[in-house]
Amino acid sequence: MTDTQTNRPRLTLFDLDHTLLPIDSDYEWGEFTIRIGWNDPVEFARRNDEFYAHYQAGTLDVHDYVRFATEAVRQRGPEAAAAAHAQFMREVIEPAIHPQARDLLRQHQQAGDDVLIITATNEFVTRPIAKALGVQQLLAMQLARDAQGWYTGEIDGIPTMREGKVRRMEQWLAERRLSWADVESTFYSDSMNDVPLLEKVNHPVATNPDARLRVLAQERGWRILDLFPTGTNQNAQPAPVQDAAP
Incomplete structure (x- = not known):
């Protein structure tokens, strides 16, 4: 729908992890693969925690991480991976979707906004999550595929991380013969x-912001939205689940 003051179509973008979800879906997927026996618990947990700390610090080598994070999926193949992800949705993601997040998305959708999720988490993990949230348009970390159509472990195109999110959005706009203006x-x-x-959008909203972003948002006068109740455990672990492997 067109904004009544500017006469421009409204484009509303959402990050996923810790924004629409009170958890990090990529991190939780890694933990889930440990619980279903797809990865060695000690070594995988050590490396996963190390990558996650780098992500939070803004120092992640995303290509190395994607190779690591998709290794078990690539080894198991499409059928086993799909079954595991369906269980992941039931056991981890669906209980983590808060009504506040659904309401916020619905508010923008009913207003006629063009709504997208843009996330640094890979498309295998996030596409079913976007669908569960009722969002059709997703810009996630796109994964390269081999001749058989299965993941290679490499990233296809621009990584949707940091400045890469701006570049991917500009590609999306250009495909529709649009610009930020x-x-x-x-x-x-x-x-x-x-x-x-x-910094690029007209209306930045620091949502459940980490400590550094909260300070920056206050300094710049950005809107701050605490979507989830105070005390929400953003790293809560679900109960152990059954092995999804065939």
Whole structure:
């Protein structure tokens, strides 16, 4: 729908992890693969925690991480991976979807906004999550595929991380013969990693912001939205689940 003040179509963007979800879906998927026996618990947990700390610090080598994070999926193949992800959705993601997140998305959708999720987490993990949230348009870490159509472990195109989110959005706009000047844009995010895109939009919203982003948002006069109740455990672990392997 067109913004009544600017006469421009409204584009509303959402980060996913810790923004629409009170958890990090990529991290939780890694933990899930440990619980179903797809990865060695000690070694995988050590490396996963190390990568996650780098992500939070803004120092992640995303290509190395994607190779690591998709290794078990690539080894198991499409059928086993799909079955495991369906269990992951039931056991981890669906209980973590808060009504506040659904309400916020619905508010923008009913207003006629063009709504997208843009996330640094890979498409295998996030596409079913976007669907569960009722969002059709997803810009995630796109994974390269081999001749058989299965993941290679490499990234296809621009990584949707930090400045890469801006570049991917500009590609998306250009495909529709639009530019930033043609849309009234809003972006909801929790992370300092997303400052480049927050700076680009008309209406940045620091959502459940980490400590550094909260300070920056206050300094710049950005809107701050605490979507989830105080005390929400953002790293809560679900009960052990059954092995999804065939």
